[in-house]
Amino acid sequence: MTANETSHPTASAPEIDASCRVPLLALLVGAAVWLVLGTALALIASIKFHAPDFLAECPALTYGRVAAAANDALVYGFCLPAALAVSLWIFSRLSQTVFTLPVVPVVAAHLWHLGVFVGLASILLGHSTGFTWLEFPRSASILLLVAFGLIAVSIVATFGFRLERTLHPAHWFLLAALLWFPWSYTSANIFLVAMPVRGVAQAVIDLWFGNNLLWVWFSLAGLGIGFYFISKLTGRALNSYYYALLVFATLILFGTWCGIPVGSPFPAWIPTLGSVAAALLVVPVLGVAAIVARTLCGVSGPIGGPLCYFQFAFSAFILSALMLITLACPQFSRVLEFTWFGQAQVQLQIFGFLAMILFGALYYILPLALGHDFPFPKLTRAHFWLSGIGVVLLVLPLAVGGYLQGTHLYKIEAALPALRVSTLGLFLLLAGNLLFAVNVLAMFLNWKLALAKTIFAAVTAPLKASEVKP
């Protein structure tokens, strides 16, 4: 049931790729910068556990601010715009039309990155809202929302003009993601920032939003992109369409109810619903495992090539989902709740799952969109190894440290050796992400240079005799 992309007399693949070039660059150059900055801030936050007085004189770099800024830079700075960039290319390709309204995402990308800048600066200056994953103040949230809306409209417009009418499973996941972020982000901001509700209802809504962003939205975007690419890179149809439908339906039905810790000071029905929903997540997890195993059965791409990124990311997804289910299980949550284990799951979801999906996709898309290979193609493989090892060294110690912390009366000393190893993991991730940024920025500069040369050539070209007035 996958779209056969060559059977219609439609726009050619190079034309489509070229139409996405400027929007992609506008979104990705900023995203690459926030990626490096976010990882660097996370590293600073991590170092504070080795040396608590490190940068203690600087209010902007106190742990509470740096940790929040690092998370937001990674999620809002990198993951969301990069996922939007990949989505707009996928929608154009699947629609077999050139991207409609290419100016809109370019304007939106600038608004988005301005919003991230305002938001991060506000957190570091102490003007965060205090809500996890919603730290950005109102001005920044409005910019993000407008920008997301503009990009979503231009993607949906491309979808509306599609020449290949059949829907690919990626369409469902990505359309749901395009709808769900503005919906959840608007309502969370209205109920928490614009007209705050009273008391712990704030905490429930904040937890709901955090789960819907990091678990549901990340899964929708990541699985949508991932399913498209594993079938594209292997040249096989997604195996199978009905499994994908099952994963999609159960993910949005059950996944959206999770994320409320078991012992929270809320009426008992709220955490109970969350635990039941989390247990039911076993269904989409098994579905994803089956799809990946059946589609990729017997396939091996070049080590460090795009396919490796997807294999790694899908494994990370399954592991992160199992960690989420474990956290929601009352027996285990008594030990693991409020420990580094939860942080390990979040980091796995960001660095191990969505970021890896996006790297794999972008390493495939960018050379097509710009019409030439990366300036440093070897770095794309080095990046895979640095990121892969980095994720393992970040997540595994945090998870083990969380268990030790939970069994040792939450004493931080029990988790310290593990935290130290995780700092090493973050260091590797920073190195890997720098390689990504170097390639993207070099590509961008090459493109600007080529553009400038073309303009210069056009300006300095001798006038044709026919154009000269007598």
Next chain:
Amino acid sequence: MKCGLPVIFAVIVALGASWIGLVIAPALQLGTLKETTVLNTTDVYPPQRTGAATLGLQAYRANGCAACHTEQVRQDGVTCEVVLTDAGKNPSAVTNLLTALTLTGLTKDQAEAVSGKITAAGGKVETHIVPIGSDLDHGWGVRRSVAEDFLYDNPVQLGGLRAGPDLANIGLRSPDANWHLLHLYAPRSVNTDSKMPSFRYLFTVQKIGAAPSPDALNLPAAFAPPAGFEVVPKPEARQLAAYLLSLRANVPVYDAPFTPPAKP
């Protein structure tokens, strides 16, 4: 499938259900929560925080304290404890009975049976409700946190990671404002193992004027400023300390009953 509309419709139904269930319903149920009374009294709970403590919550937010500290105490359940208040006319029989029976960790029915036996022997007993749970064993509180504890707070920051201890009852554990100021300025001056960052930027190190400031911190020599200088807390530091002192959830309420210790 060739049409996007069924997909959009399914998405709106599935996502809308969770939106109604976990945003609108809590906003209606918890967002209209009123003050309650302390169990068996007419005292209103929670009391308003003082002005300084309310401002201190903003310092708590601005510096991201909730990144490392939770403000929620969990509880596994409650047990009953039978306490003898009067041995009555036949003390030896009651004493024998007390040694033979288990008096703590009882269910409600067991407690009733035990108190029935002791009453029959002529003693007078009280049944106490005792919450249990690992958080309570750590000394982090006397009962679980309930929605009313956070009624006047904006933003409510329950926190999700215990890199440091839970703070739901820090005002009871450390009731001295000066201890908090010393701890904020130099955490390792009061707790050598602490991994908390220092919040020196909430304090001013100034030259001692005509007379030392009455607010100056009394720091141990290893953490003290150079001779002739003193460390004075800025208003934010005082407000933060006032907020931390105001964190005390130690009265029984309907949602989390327990028998408070008798007042002497």
